[in-house]
Amino acid sequence: MDLDLSDAERAFQAELRAFVREHLPAATRRKVLGGLTLEKADYVGWQQILHRRGWFPFNWPTEHGGPGWDPIQRFLFEEEMEMGGAPRLAPFGIRMVGPVIMEFGTPEQKARHLPAIVGSDVWWCQGYSEPGAGSDLAALQTRAVRQGDHYVVTGQKTWTTFAHYADWMFCLVRTDPAAKKQEGISFLLIDMKSPGITVRPIIALEGSHEINDVFLDDVLVPVGNRIAEENQGWTCAKFLLGHERIGIARVAFSKQQLARLKSIALREQKDGAPLLADPRFRARIAEVEIELLALEHAVLRILSEEKAGRPAGAEASFLKMRGTEIQQALTELQMKAVGWYGLPFVPEAMHAGWNEEPIGPDYAAPLAAAYFLTRRATIYGGSNEIQRNIIAKAVLGL
Amino acid sequence: MQFTLTEDQTLLQESALRLMREEGTLARRRERVASADGFDRRLWATYAELGWLALGLPEAHGGIAGPVEVAVVMEAMGRGLMVEPYLASVVLGGQAVAQGGSAAQQAELLPALAEGRLFLALASAEAGGRYNLAHVETTAQREGAGYRLDGSKAVVLHGASADQLVVAARTGGALRDTSGITLFLVPATAAGISRRAYATLDGQRAAEVTLAGVSVGADAVLGTVDGGLALLESVVDHGLTALSAEAVGIMAALNEATLAHIKTRKQFGRAIGEFQALQHRAVDMYVACELSRAMAYMAACKMGAPAPERAQAAAAAKVQVGRSGRLVGQEAVQLHGGMGMTDELIVGHYFKRLTMIDTLFGDTDHHLARYAQGMTG
């Protein structure tokens, strides 16, 4: 064992850091580090800058236009991005549908869709969940009926993140209602401009809009947009799930949030001294820092195994669990740190370009909203209860 | 000893809950939150008719009953997720006048308060002071027969709709000294006062208040000059107790909503409430609410006790409610799944208010430290 980076890794890290410092647009960095609302252009613009450097999609092999990094390099990349204030890379294309197409797509499908992801020409959204199918995803009922060269798709997807940005949606649909639930599902790629699609915003509890209902009413989808065989969609879904557990731990993001928490606690005062010096508050921060350290090293152990050709299975579920719980603890402490100034709610203050005098310290405005919004992290991506069920069954044999 | 509500208190509770069932819908709430004042003056008049605005005030000036009745009403208002300035005006403002006011001040203000014609607000906290009530930088300097006030006050609950502000200012001593603080009654429209109003994340209203050379007479002093901290602590303890009761109402409502949800929401072919993992969570939520209710009413009964005992009770209740509220709020959202994250469902609105109650007048950490300091042994 050796906890230190190799010289090559250190040089790589320095290169990443310098790149973010030089090339990340200042306006975007300000929004990210200030916790302000990002626009689609912030995400896409940064992806294109990374792409010109050959680093987007950072997790893809060279054969499809990625840099071909190993798991440790990818980890270092994410860390430098977060610490440098870069926006999170939307997972739907690069982590989700992209790898599914690489694994299961036809040559035509690869040629059509992968370069469009690499060039950030399309924005993808994930059409899995339905009103009646959340944790029990296989209960989904959106119907796809074959008619000649097309499927006619009717149903409702919900909680669809950034459907209002999306050009395309990858979608699980029921193609065989008579089969066992997992065996009658297919994986379709749907053009969001198809007639019959309606996107309706869902406003989150703190007032933001990221998620949507997507209604599909007799939407025609060419059969050529199906990935894998008919009724083999569950295989794609499971493959994707396995791909996702480690990324969602977001260690680098939490490190950045921890740094932010400390900087807030340093500026906040308690009885004439920085809150950061208050033994109780300091101990609370220390607790989360230790939890994060444990998570980070658990992630790195798993990534090292992966690099050595032994990828993790269901045990990686605990990374998602702990990662999201830590994200929540950090946003909670940030909110607590500002005391009374967690209360004011000035929606305009969440957007860059609002130039009235802030209420209370300028960093306070988005903190309580971020705490409320981050409650979602233990619900999506397979709720933490479901992750515990997976570990109980698949790892502990209960 | 009597650990449960009396017959009269039960009647009050029933009538309060009845009103809340009618008024406490999310649709009504949205209208109120979006209105200019951020609350419903018609409903305020109803509170006055029901006698709620007189609760806890001295009988000589139209008042009736005490902190337990206030708690009963606050618990119902928690359930109804009300946004009217009951805490700000009747509990905090009312107690300041009731406990500190001269006979003349009481005669002038309390009947108007009880009849719903007057709104008060407590301007005590300051930026940088966190939850320390003695952190008062605002000054009150002698000026002729009266005083001249300068400073600024943070997050004054319902400060913009108030007719009179109860302002903590320093007449002596240094920042954070326990002596040298005096409370003043200041007309909110006095020359030199500016108020910046805003909404809060829990659907309420607050204001930043600046005082620049505000002149008041000697008759504006509430309580004793330089001895205002003890009065302020008592007033805030009444506020903490009322907030604890409000939190109990919210927790009870969240628990009901969550139970109803997990009994009916089906995944994997059965109600998710059949999963034992969720049953145990629901049990912990139930226990958290029961303990909070016990503590909120215990604290209400202690509001007339000597200061140290009163303070310990209020702090203990706030700690219990802070912990319980955190658990119940977070779990209610979690067990609702995606639905819990939406503005469409009342669950998220309850969660936000419950979270903010922890912040108001000192969070769990603050009151734990306060309790530890006052603890015997």
Ligand SMILES: Cc1cc2nc3c(=O)[nH]c(=O)nc-3n(C[C@H](O)[C@H](O)[C@H](O)COP(=O)(O)OP(=O)(O)OC[C@H]3O[C@@H](n4cnc5c(N)ncnc54)[C@H](O)[C@@H]3O)c2cc1C
């Ligand atoms: C902000 C946000 C963004 C999202 N984005 C997307 C997206 O882009 N695309 C998409 O397809 N979906 C998305 N989702 C949906 C998400 O995947 C679902 O919310 C999630 O799967 C949970 O489903 P549900 O909301 O129906 O809750 P339910 O499945 O009804 O669960 C309710 C509660 O019951 C628990 N529970 C359920 N089953 C069990 C069990 N067997 N044992 C113990 N506990 C159980 C759950 O953990 C949860 O606490 C998003 C959700 C959110 C909140």
